[in-house]
Amino acid sequence: MQESLREEPAADFVALGGTVLALDPAGRRVRALAATGGRITALGSEREISGLIGPETTVLDLAERTVIPGFVESHNHPAFFGMTLAAPVDAGSPPNDTIADIAGRVAQAAKELGPGEWIRGFRYDDTLLADGRHPTRADLDPVSGRNPVVLTHVSGHFCTANSLALREVGITAETPDPPGGLIVRDARGEPTGVLVETAAFLVTSRLPGQSAGELAEALLLADEEYLANGVTSVHDTGIGLIGGAAELEAYALLRRAGKLRVRVRGYLFHDLLPGLAEGTPEAPDTGGADDKFAMTGVKIVADGSIQGKTGCLAEGYTCDPDEHGMMLLEPAELGRRIAALDAAGWQVAVHGNGDAAIDAIIDGYSRLGSPTGTGRRHRIEHCQTVREDQLDRMAAHDVLASFFVKHVYYWGDRHRDVFLGPERARRISPLVSARSRGIHFGLHSDTPVTPVPPLEGIWCAVRRVTRQGKVLGPEQAVDVDAALRGYTIDAAYLAGEENLKGSLEIGKLADLAVLSGDPTTIDPDRIRELTVEATVSGGEVVWRRETAGVTR
Structure with a gap:
């Protein structure tokens, strides 16, 4: 009927x-x-x-x-994605097998661009290169001529720069490591060009070619790719992370021109919110929200990435037992920021990959008041190595999750064999454990870290097959219906939109x-x-x- x-x-x-x-x-x-x-x-x-x-x-x-x-992508970076689509150098693997392959692409770009023009590349992955390391300025200087070069890691948590780029932004042997970051140095104390976590922002935040107009063009490139993959809504989790305040203006330009086709729910990068560092953040302004764009929350980055050994783990990395990763904010400061944002009326989304970081995030949320939280649907992003006891605490405090389920395919083998060991690796993105506790979660690709297609993410959630064709943690595989909901109605729930979208x-x-x-x-x-x-x-x-x- x-x-x-x-x-x-x-x-x-x-x-x-x-x-x-x-x-x-x-x-x-x-x-x-x-x-x-x-x-x-x-x-x-x-x-x-x-x-x-x-x-x-x-x-x-x-x-x-x-x-x-229509698919609801619960954790993506549209401006960053669009920039990778327009970049002159594809540093990813494939197509590159060695650092020499990447250097060849940089050399070609240097021939095509004028002297002094910046060369940008994206997606390099040191763990997939035969060299087994990051490119350095020693690799880039001989092929880049008079052009500054910056290559961004596939995770977005590192970049590497040539000597001219370091000089342009003023990074020298005397430059101190920023809080939550590391300038990698050689035996003489000179920067190698590799910049970790917040140190990467010293370069990426000062690059030319990131005007509002240029970022708007990048957003349009991403917009087309989303639509081609059935994505009708995107949670932009970190507006300003790459382009600063110009990203907000880029969205405003597209909205005024009526060119924004994918619906965007934005999470402002926390460093851009006035008053937050002082503990008195501005309250949300919902007056300009519509069904195409709304600023939904604030994004905080608590730690780094597992494959970069900067995700903060309670137990050391299997390949380096003394290394536990890093917190980009001290737990006490993280808790203060969560409390201030909640009091101001913001939804909070905190990036947490390692279980030690996840502990600090849950601690911050658990201090907000009632055992069931405040109803603002605060989130943990990626939530990659969350433990069973932590899931219990998340359920008790109504903490939501957006799981980076594609890690199982793209990095599962290396997590098992290199970074985490078999037992911890089999539990990454523990969807069955979360679902059994009634925890609401969405699934995501973190594009441009992995490709957009949600159908691939659904397959990952259902099959949990790695690149080597091995099943990783079959007990955490969900059925197709649950996986579909993770990219539709349950993802909509994460932004409080389950009554508007996500089901027909x-x-x-x-x-x-x-x-x-x-x-x-x-x-x-x-x-x-x-x-x-x-x-x-x-x-x-x-x-x-x-x-x-x-x-x-």
Whole structure:
């Protein structure tokens, strides 16, 4: 039977002729839906919904494809992502196997750019290079000519610079390590070019080519990639982390021009919030929020990355037992900032990879008052090595999580064999343990750290297969329905938007992803082979393949 909000002579948008997975509490499956004014108005059979087609109705013929709610990506960095798409040097692996390969790409960029122009590269991963180390200025200086060079690590927690770039920003042997960071030095005390955590900001925050207009162009590049992968909403967890206050202006430019197509929920990088360092942060200003952009919370970075050995662990790294990583904020200061933000009315999202950092984050949240928290839905980002006892505490204080589930595939082998050892590695992103405690969580790709496709993330959550084809912690694998919800309705919950998006129900936004097949019925190993055929935002087809039939 057709479910309808009201009787209407015709709908603005209709999708029919396939499977519609509502992902509502009842788990409904229907054949068609209709929308008017950007909201879903009816779900039902093809015959029922066909009656709502008028001469001005946009009709999407599903051709037996599958419709799900548009993906909600709960932890990404759109400006950073767009910058990587536009960068002159792809330093990733693949395509690079050695530092010499990366140096060759830098040399080519130096030939194409004028003297003095900055060369930017992204995605290098020291653990995938045959050299087994970070590139240094000694590698970059001979090939970069008169161009300053900065290469950013795939994790975003490191960068490496040539001598000219170091000189441009004033980093010398006398420059002290900033709090929460490290300038790597050689035996003579000279900087090698490798900059760790907050030390990387000494360079990246002062790069040219990061005006609001240029960052807006980067955001548009990211916007297109999100839509091509069925993502209709993104949590930008760290606005200003790369481009400073200009990132806010970039969003403002796109909103004024009506060019922002993906819905963005922003989490301002904590260093940009006036008054926070003094304990009196400005309160949220929700006056300018709309369904395309809203500043939802504040992002704090508590520690680094496991693969960089800067994630703060209670027990040492397997490959280096005396190394426990680092806290970028002392636990007491972290707790003070959490309390001040909560008192001012902000939702807080804290990056925590190592279990020692996660302890400090939970300590901060647990001191806010009642055992069940304040209702602001405070979050832990990545939450990679969270222990069972910590999950108990998270459940007791209503702390949410956004799990970086793609770590299982992209770094699972190295976590098992190098960084964490078998027992700790098998428990990264413990989705079953979190779910058994009723903890709300979303799943994410942390793009540009790993590729966007949510279908790959869903496959990771269901299969937990590493790059070497080994299953890592099968007891933490969830079913397809739970994984889908981690990228839709449960991710929407993290930003307090579960009544607006994340499932296909009457009155909710008509945000849809059209898939080539039904992820709930195919072999789970084939989920990541599915493709997105069309993306719909507010009842408008905003991206489609040529094979997706749309008529009007």
